Amino acid sequence: MKKTKCIEVKFENVSNMIDELRGVSGLYIFHTLKHVWYVGKAIDLQNRFATAYLKKGGTPAHINDGLKERINAGCAMNVIFLPMSVELIEQKEVEVIGRASPTFNDLHNPRGKVNAIQVLIGNIVNKSNKVWSYDEMIIHLWWYYNGQISSNKIEKALTSKWRESYCSRNGKKRILKPKKMF
Numbered sequence: 001m002k003k004t005k006c007i008e009v010k011f012e013n014v015s016n017m018i019d020e021l022r023g024v025s026g027l028y029i030f031h032t033l034k035h036v037w038y039v040g041k042a043i044d045l046q047n048r049f050a051t052a053y054l055k056k057g058g059t060p061a062h063i064n065d066g067l068k069e070r071i072n073a074g075c076a077m078n079v080i081f082l083p084m085s086v087e088l089i090e091q092k093e094v095e096v097i098g099r100a101s102p103t104f105n106d107l108h109n110p111r112g113k114v115n116a117i118q119v120l121i122g123n124i125v126n127k128s129n130k131v132w133s134y135d136e137m138i139i140h141l142w143w144y145y146n147g148q149i150s151s152n153k154i155e156k157a158l159t160s161k162w163r164e165s166y167c168s169r170n171g172k173k174r175i176l177k178p179k180k181m182f
Helices: 011-021 045-053 065-072 086-100 114-128 134-144 151-159
Strands: 007-010 026-032 035-042 078-083 168-170 175-177
Touching: 007 011, 011 045, 011 078, 026 045, 026 086, 035 045, 035 065, 035 086, 086 114, 114 134, 114 151, 114 175, 134 151, 134 175
Parallel strands: none
Antiparallel strands: 007 078, 026 035, 026 078, 168 175
16 A cells, blocks of 8 residues: 555445555544544554454543544444654644544644644744734634634634744734744
8 A cells, every 4th residue: 555545434444444554654534524523643553443443442542532432323434544654643633633623632623722723823824924913813713614613712812821932913903923024
């Protein structure tokens, strides 16, 4: 199997093809139509699924409780396997969680972490290299997340304690500037 080929399969069919992923590192994404439930990472995708998701009960360190409940209930889900080098896994996991806002991920997830929204805001402002008003950013992120993250939560992220490393912020004028525009 090539390490760059993305595979999507129904969860109930994973056991039929999992041997192809022996020794392959990468991300796995559990989803249903238009909804991402969980994003995980593994040094060996075959081992992760054999010891956690395909094994009755699973290994507690390797399985998410919310996802386990969906699996045990027999909910129809698909899994996407994104093979990649071990060096890229952590960075890509953060990017995918930040964009998809999966229901069952805690770390790096803007659904549950104000800091995750702040990191994303900083990235957007710095990449755009333009000044943003708080209102523009709230609207932009609300659309970016398809309304899954409330405008109140985005406002809270903008007005909460802020690390200057994200981007420059002026709370009185309610504007954000890229780090380069100091």
